[in-house]
Amino acid sequence: xxxxxxxxxxxxxxxxxxxxxxxxxxxxxxxxxxxxxxxxxxxxxxxxxxxxxxxxxxxxxxxxxxxxxxxxxxxxxxxxxxxxxxxxxxxxxxxxxxxxxxxxxxxxxxxxxxxxxxxxxxxxxxxxxxxxxxxxxxxxxxxxxxxxxxxxxx
Amino acid sequence: xxxxxxxxxxxxxxxxxxxxxxxxxxxxxxxxxxxxxxxxxxxxxxxxxxxxxxxxxxxxxxxxxxxxxxxxxxxxxxxxxxxxxxxxxxxxxxxxxxxxxxxxxxxxxxxxxxxxxxxxxxxxxxxxxxxxxxxxxxxxxxxxxxxxxxxxxxxxxxxxxxxxxxxxxxxxxxxxxxxxxxxxxxxxxxxxxxxxxxxxxxxxxxxxxxxxxxxxxxxxxxxxxxxxxxxxxxxxxxxxxxxxxxxxxxxxxxxxxxxxxxxxxxxxxxxxxxxxxxxxxxxxxxxxxxxxxxxxxxxxxxxxxxxxxxxxxxxxxxxxxxxxxxxxxxxxxxxxxxxxxxxxxxxxxxxxxxxxxxxxxxxxxxxxxxxxxxxxxxxxxxxxxxxxxxxxxxxxxxxxxxxxxxxxxxxxxxxxxxxxxxxxxxxxxxxxxxxxxxxxxxxxxxxxxxxxxxxxxxxxxxxxxxxxxxxxxxxxxxxxxxxxxxxxxxxxxxxxxxxxxxxxxxxxxxxxxxxxxxxxxxxxxxxxxxxxxxxxxxxxxxxxxxxxxxxxxxxxxxxxxxxxxxxxxxxxxxxxxxxxxxxxxxxxxxxxxxxxxxxxxxxxxxxxxxxxxxxxxxxxxxxxxxxxxxxxxxxxxxxxxxxxxxxxxxxxxxxxxxxxxxxxxxxxxxxxxxxxxxxxxxxxxxxxxxxxxxxxxxxxxxxxxxxxxxxxxxxxxxxxxxxxxxxxxxxxxxxxxxxxxxxxxxxxxxxxxxxxxxxxxxxxxxxxxxxxxxxxxxxxxxxxxxxx
Numbered sequence: 001x002x003x004x005x006x007x008x009x010x011x012x013x014x015x016x017x018x019x020x021x022x023x024x025x026x027x028x029x030x031x032x033x034x035x036x037x038x039x040x041x042x043x044x045x046x047x048x049x050x051x052x053x054x055x056x057x058x059x060x061x062x063x064x065x066x067x068x069x070x071x072x073x074x075x076x077x078x079x080x081x082x083x084x085x086x087x088x089x090x091x092x093x094x095x096x097x098x099x100x101x102x103x104x105x106x107x108x109x110x111x112x113x114x115x116x117x118x119x120x121x122x123x124x125x126x127x128x129x130x131x132x133x134x135x136x137x138x139x140x141x142x143x144x145x146x147x148x149x150x151x152x153x154x
Numbered sequence: 155x156x157x158x159x160x161x162x163x164x165x166x167x168x169x170x171x172x173x174x175x176x177x178x179x180x181x182x183x184x185x186x187x188x189x190x191x192x193x194x195x196x197x198x199x200x201x202x203x204x205x206x207x208x209x210x211x212x213x214x215x216x217x218x219x220x221x222x223x224x225x226x227x228x229x230x231x232x233x234x235x236x237x238x239x240x241x242x243x244x245x246x247x248x249x250x251x252x253x254x255x256x257x258x259x260x261x262x263x264x265x266x267x268x269x270x271x272x273x274x275x276x277x278x279x280x281x282x283x284x285x286x287x288x289x290x291x292x293x294x295x296x297x298x299x300x301x302x303x304x305x306x307x308x309x310x311x312x313x314x315x316x317x318x319x320x321x322x323x324x325x326x327x328x329x330x331x332x333x334x335x336x337x338x339x340x341x342x343x344x345x346x347x348x349x350x351x352x353x354x355x356x357x358x359x360x361x362x363x364x365x366x367x368x369x370x371x372x373x374x375x376x377x378x379x380x381x382x383x384x385x386x387x388x389x390x391x392x393x394x395x396x397x398x399x400x401x402x403x404x405x406x407x408x409x410x411x412x413x414x415x416x417x418x419x420x421x422x423x424x425x426x427x428x429x430x431x432x433x434x435x436x437x438x439x440x441x442x443x444x445x446x447x448x449x450x451x452x453x454x455x456x457x458x459x460x461x462x463x464x465x466x467x468x469x470x471x472x473x474x475x476x477x478x479x480x481x482x483x484x485x486x487x488x489x490x491x492x493x494x495x496x497x498x499x500x501x502x503x504x505x506x507x508x509x510x511x512x513x514x515x516x517x518x519x520x521x522x523x524x525x526x527x528x529x530x531x532x533x534x535x536x537x538x539x540x541x542x543x544x545x546x547x548x549x550x551x552x553x554x555x556x557x558x559x560x561x562x563x564x565x566x567x568x569x570x571x572x573x574x575x576x577x578x579x580x581x582x583x584x585x586x587x588x589x590x591x592x593x594x595x596x597x598x599x600x601x602x603x604x605x606x607x608x609x610x611x612x613x614x615x616x617x618x619x620x621x622x623x624x625x626x627x628x629x630x631x632x633x634x635x636x637x638x639x640x641x642x643x644x645x646x647x648x649x650x651x652x653x654x655x656x657x658x659x660x661x662x663x664x665x666x667x668x669x670x671x672x673x674x675x676x677x678x679x680x681x682x683x684x685x686x687x688x689x690x691x692x693x694x695x696x697x698x699x700x701x702x703x704x705x706x707x708x709x710x711x712x713x714x715x716x717x718x719x720x721x722x723x724x725x726x727x728x729x730x731x732x733x734x735x736x737x738x739x740x741x742x743x744x745x746x747x748x749x750x751x752x753x754x755x756x757x758x759x760x761x762x763x764x765x766x767x768x769x770x771x772x773x774x775x776x777x778x779x780x781x782x783x784x785x786x787x788x789x790x791x792x793x794x795x796x797x798x799x800x801x802x803x804x805x806x807x808x809x810x811x812x813x814x815x816x817x818x819x820x821x822x823x824x825x826x827x828x829x830x831x832x833x834x835x836x837x838x839x840x841x842x843x844x845x846x847x848x849x850x851x852x853x854x855x856x857x858x859x860x861x862x863x864x865x866x867x868x869x870x871x872x873x874x875x876x877x878x879x880x881x882x883x884x885x886x887x888x889x890x891x892x893x894x895x896x897x898x899x900x901x902x903x904x905x906x907x908x909x910x911x912x913x914x915x916x917x918x919x920x921x922x923x924x925x926x927x928x929x930x931x932x933x934x935x936x937x938x939x940x941x942x
Contacts, residue, residue, distance in 0.1 A: 020277075034182035035175015037407075039355040040441040044863035047355060075175035084173070092169040095827045098835065099661030100172030101356040101407030107173060123876065130871035134863070136355050136408050137661045139838030139900075140871035142831060 006067045008033070009077025017064045023057075024048045026064035027074060035075040035104050039134065046133030049105040049112075050074045056112030058132070075104035078111070087111050087150035096146030098137035109133050110147040111154070119151045159674035160891075163827040167680070168665040177405045180359040180374050181438045188361070189218055189430065191423055191437040192279035194269040194286045195446065196261035199295035199518035199856020200310070203259055203268065207287040211271060214285055216278030219430050221422075222269045223256035231255070231425065234416060235390045236483035237634035240320045240492050240514070248320040251311030251516065253482040255391070255418035255425075261290070262310055262481035263518050264851075264858050265446025267418045272426050272435055295518040295856030299478035300455045302515035310481055310516035319479050319488070319514035324496040324570055330509035333470025337461035341544035347532045348923045349453035349478065349849040350842075351866060352525050356407020357439035358448060362423030366432045370398045375420050377403040377688075378413045378658050379698020382635070384690050386416040386485070393424050396690075403688040406660035410839070411524040412448045413660070414700050415485040419447075445861045450849055451525020453478035454491065454532050460540040466550045468503055468559050473510040473536060481516060484523035488514065493571075493631050494529030494619075500568035501537035502579040502615050502793055503559040508569045518856040524700065526839050526901040530618040538614045538906030543919060552613050552910070553587060560615075572619060574791050576884040577819060583615060585880050586795040586817040595799070607801040608934075609812075612910025616903040617793040620895035621706035621888075623786035638785035639703070640696045641711035643672070643719050645778035647764035649757025650682040656696010657708035658688050662897065663828040664704060670824055671709055671891075675716045676756055677743025694781075702792070702895030705824065710889040711784035718780035726778070727759045729769035790886045790894040794818035796837070798907035802915045807931025809845055809912055811873070816903065817880040821894035829896045830879055836900020837877060842869040843901075844908035844923050867926075 001016040008031060015030055027033045027050070036059055039045035048059045051073040078085040087110050090096065097103040113121065113129050126144045135143060158164050171177045208220040234253040241247055252258075256267050269286050273279035294307035302317040309317050334340060354376075361374040371394045377383050380401040388396045406413060423435045439447075454475050461470035477491030496510035527534075545555035560579040567573050595611050602609035622628060625636030640656040653668050669683035686692050699708075720740050727745035728735040737748040745754045754762075759778075762768055766776035799813035816833055823829050846867035850859040860866040885892030905923060912925045916933055 018277075028182075033175070034179075035177070037179075037356070038181075038438075039357065040863050042441065042862050042864050044868075045355055045441075075173075079174055088173040091173050092165055095166065095831050097169060097172055098663070098831055099354070099356065099408040100169075100177050100405065101179065101354075103172050104175050124872075127870075127872040127874075134355060134868050134870065136353055136410065136839070136868075137835045138831060139834035139836075139877065140874060141834040141877055144871060144876075 002065045004065050004068050006069065007071045009073060019063065019065055021064045022060055023062040023064050023067055024059035027059060033074050033076050037101055037104060039101065044134065046105040046109060047102050049108040051108060051112065054115065056109050075108060078107065085111065086153035090150030090153065091146045094142050094146040094149055096138065096142045102133060102135045106133050106135065106143055110150055113147065114151045114154050119154055121148055121151045123148065156674065158670060158680040160670060160824050162670065162825065164666055164670055164680065164825055166663050166666045167669060168663065179356055179405045179407055180361065180376050183361060183374050183404065185361060185363055185434040188434045188436050189272050189274060190276040190279045191426060191435045192271045192283045193267055193419065194271065194283050194288070196257065196264060196266040196268055198261060198290050198292055199264050200293040201261050201290035202293065203257060203261060204289040204291050206269060208269070210287065211282040211285040214278065214282035216274035217271065217282045218274065219272045219426065220269055220286060221426055221429060223254060223258035226254060226256045227258055231393065232391045234418065235386060236488055237485055238489040239632040239634065240322055240488045242320045243323045248488055249311065249314040250483055251314060255421045263520050264856060265443070265520060266481065270422050270426055272430055297517055297519055297851045297853050297856050299453060299476045299515050299517060302517050303513065310518060314516055317516040319483065319516060321513050322492050323511045325509035326507055326569060327509045329507040330470045330472050333507045334459065334461045334472060337469060338464040339462045339548055340459055341540055341547055342459040343540060343543060343920065345456045345458055345536055345539055346922050347452045347454040347535055348843060350451040350525060350847050351445055351849045352410045352412035352448060352451060353444070353868060354408030354410055354412060357441060357444050358413065358417065358419065359438040360420045360423045361434055361436040362427040363434035364424065364428040364432045371424050372400045372402065373420060373424055374402045374404060376406050376413050377401070378406065378409040378660060378700055380658065380688055380690055381656060381696045382698055383416050383420065387421055387424065391421050393421065401690045403658055409660050410526040411451065411528055411700060414698065415449050415523055441863065442861050445866065446858060447520060449484045449521045449523035450480065451522065452532060453522050456536055458536050458540055460544050462544060462548065466548050466555055466558050468505050470507040471499055471505050473499060475512045477512055477514045478517050478519065478522050479514050480519045480521035482521050484521035487521060487523045489633065490524050490529045495533050497571045498530050498533035498617060498619060499537060499570055500572070501534065502561060502617050504561050505569065519851050526836065527898040528701065530898065531840065531902045531905060534614065534616040534902050535906050538616065539909060542613060542910040553583060553592065556583060556613070556615050573788065575788055575887050577791060577793050578882060578884050579615060579793060581882045582793065582795045582817045582819055585882060586797050586815050589817065589878050589880050590797040590799065590813060590815040602801050606804055608804060608915040609799065609801050610911045610915025611797065611799045612907045612914055614796045614903045614907035614910065617791055618898060618902050619789040620702035620792060621786050621790045622701050622703065623707065623789060625785050635697065636785065637697055638783050639707040639711045640694065640781065640783050641708065641715045642779065642781040643712065643715040645719060645760045647761050649678065649760040651676065651678065652684050652686055653712055654686045654693045655708055655712065656693055656698070657704040658699040660699065662699065662704060663825065667824045667828060668709060668712060671712055672716060678756055702897040705893045706790045706886065706889050706895050707784060707786055709891060709893065711782045713890055714782035714784055715780045718782065719778060722778060722780060723759045723763065725774050726763045726769060727754050729774060730754065730762045786888055788888040790888065792818065792820050792894040792896065792899055794899060794903065796903040796907040798911040800911040800915055802912070802930060804934055807927035807934060809925055809930060811841065811875050814875055815878045816900065817882060818896065818899050819882045819884055820896045821883060821886040822892040823881065832896045833879055833900045834877055836898060837904045838869055838874060839901040840904020841873065841908055844905040844925060846873065846924050846926065848924050
């Protein structure tokens with residue numbers, strides 16, 4: 001089996017994995033990081049979004065072996081030293097989640113959106129940029145509000 | 155109002171685990187020595203199973219067992235059940251086709267369960283599943299509900315000729331026919347309520363675990379009602395008696411109805427675990443499996459007519475609906491197009507005569523059952539499309555047409571069972587008209603036309619019935635269960651509180667709102683209250699969460715248990731403070747003795763109850779724990795007015811929702827932030843039905859054409875505007891909190907509002923859902939051609 005060495009949430013990780021193992025399965029099944037979710041088979045729902053070297057990626061579209069030398073950040077690694085990330089706080093403050101299943105992907109996508117488009121985000125930009133993240137509970141209304149508020153505080 | 159009490163916008167207590175990735179969904183759970191189940195599913199819509207060869211699969215790496223319907227039959231397990239008996243007009247009971255968890259002799263839809271492969275890894279199970287050789291004898295399939303009774307092919311179930319499950323009716327036929335005979339205007343429409351796939355973002359999952367040493371089963375499952383699951387799996391399927399089966403529904407990632415039902419996969423993971431000697435068997439659906447085998451929603455074909463007198467007053471409504479039940483009757487399938495549908499056909503209107511006929515049919519499609527709103531969206535869509543169209547035909551403003559017909563005095567007995575207890579439909583309409591700036595619409599329409607857009611406005615003044623009740627009444631209508639709810643309030647010696655509830659939270663925020671109630675009632679900090687749900691070992695029994703019942707029914711049970719806590723605590727406080735029980739008052743978390751300065755905090759009384767030194771325990775039992783089973787005396791009737799405004803691009807057929815106003819009357823609101831979130835989500839699901847979503851089977855072959863998010867168009871963030879919400883309030887008189895329920899309103903109201911707006915913009919009468927760009931574009935093109 002091929003081996004892979006990567007950094008996950010600040011920790012060095014080395015493992016042997018099957019060539020076909022997806023990054024999301026590696027995170028969930030090998031590392032027990034179950035905050036990253038699988039909601040579809042077709043890379044549509046975005047529940048599995050993590051950051052690879054700081055950029056948002058759907059971890060169901062990436063092979064674990066392809067992540068050699070990569071820094072991976074998952075939802076579990078977003079809060080630092082017990083302090084929530086401003087985007088996490090904003091989701092709680094603005095009721096940006098209900099069942100919570102899409103939430104890790106939404107938060108990780110939101111953080112990446114700020115990296116790419118800046119802290120001052122208008123509503124239509126956020127709505128357009130969320131094209132790759134599905135939510136069935138919130139009607140997106142409060143997710144948009146959360147990302148706007150979280151961006152401003154980042 | 156305190157900042158955490160009833161009516162406060164309290165931030166959710168449960169959020170932290172979700173926003174930090176520490177939630178505990180079923181697929182996040184891994185048990186020692188766990189194995190993985192993979193389901194071999196039917197690739198055909200309708201076929202005999204002539205033989206199954208498992209020998210190659212058994213030899214595949216990692217495979218532990220391959221089990222088929224023959225094994226299931228050998229173990230004499232019962233099938234899955236439908237818990238609501240409907241009788242046809244002629245008095246005959248509905249025709250219930252057998253529903254074994256693994257198909258026996260015949261498959262009836264694409265995705266039907268044929269075998270379970272159990273292996274050491276998920277990949278091994280799936281790979282071995284490809285090696286199970288099934289020889290099928292293909293049969294003609296029937297898909298569309300309109301075709302089912304006249305297909306002439308082999309019936310889905312032999313015991314149901316012409317695929318008819320039941321032919322049911324409600325209302326006064328003669329009175330309704332009479333109304334139509336004297337009508338001065340009749341509006342008649344053919345209305346299709348499109349089939350939907352619920353699509354909770356968390357796919358269904360189950361882990362079945364059998365412990366041979368104690369002969370005890372545990373099921374972790376994505377369920378909205380774990381106790382009902384345990385009841386069915388014990389009493390009907392016969393896996394194990396209830397005391398030997400624990401069902402846990404941990405964090406559940408959305409349900410919308412689809413996780414109410416008891417599914418084959420849950421039963422089979424339990425059964426397989428025992429079959430392989432006790433190793434746990436885990437299964438998590440892939441999204442395509444969700445499309446194939448989750449219970450779907452809606453799928454009605456309806457002819458409906460509304461009769462008016464010359465003044466625009468409605469005098470009669472006649473409805474004939476064919477409801478698709480799919481290949482098997484799912485857990486509550488039969489009540490959805492009957493008692494949850496036809497009973498709401500009076501809408502918000504004073505309609506003297508209503509007659510509805512509903513034929514339920516089997517087809518070679520996935521089972522259809524309750525989906526957010528469950529029958530009430532279908533009823534609202536029929537009524538509100540008819541009302542808007544009738545107003546246009548009679549050249550009466552649609553708002554004014556509604557005003558002329560609103561029910562204004564309560565209680566109001568409709569001709570279709572329901573007694574509306576309270577409401578103010580004028581208030582919600584007028585408030586919505588103001589928020590939507592209805593007067594400014596003609597100017598906005600002209601401005602849109604100037605830039606080449608077609609602008610339209612549509613109303614939906616909906617009503618629904620929630621908190622389905624009372625148990626005895628629904629029992630007389632065929633329900634196999636009671637629909638009360640349970641609560642237990644456990645006060646710890648230090649005065650902190652655990653609330654155990656039989657309802658289940660999978661996004662609704664019960665851990666916050668239920669704590670708000672207890673905090674408010676007992677005068678203790680909200681952090682001192684924890685809410686426990688979803689585990690049959692912890693909560694004794696409960697009916698679960700659906701039908702917007704957790705507030706009106708579940709919280710009322712908690713309120714009644716809290717009353718008992720107060721009564722018991724007063725006895726303890728009286729004994730400790732050496733006062734007459736009648737002189738003890740409880741306010742803001744303190745017990746005081748009238749006319750004295752004697753005072754004990756709630757926590758001190760709790761401690762005294764457990765220490766039990768200061769009262770005679772032959773008169774007062776130690777401890778402080780009370781329970782309640784609350785059975786409501788009536789349904790609740792949330793109602794409101796949604797107004798949708800759209801702009802349609804003539805060149806692309808794209809419909810943009812440019813304004814959405816929702817004014818709802820939910821009675822008492824515990825947490826406005828959470829209620830608004832429920833409304834937003836409901837609207838989004840309703841808009842999805844109206845503009846983007848459709849579950850499509852090939853009408854000839856029965857193949858599922860929308861089997862993934864590549865083909866089934868889920869609504870996205872850019873499909874919506876910012877919603878404008880308002881509330882009116884009439885208290886519900888049938889529960890002490892005055893609550894009505896808010897979970898389904900948006901999904902009930904929205905489709906009609908959208909389609910009334912789209913047809914207004916296009917200037918057409920009829921348009922089927924979803925109003926996809928292609929369909930709208932074709933409609934526009936047809937109009938242009940006609941004009942040219």
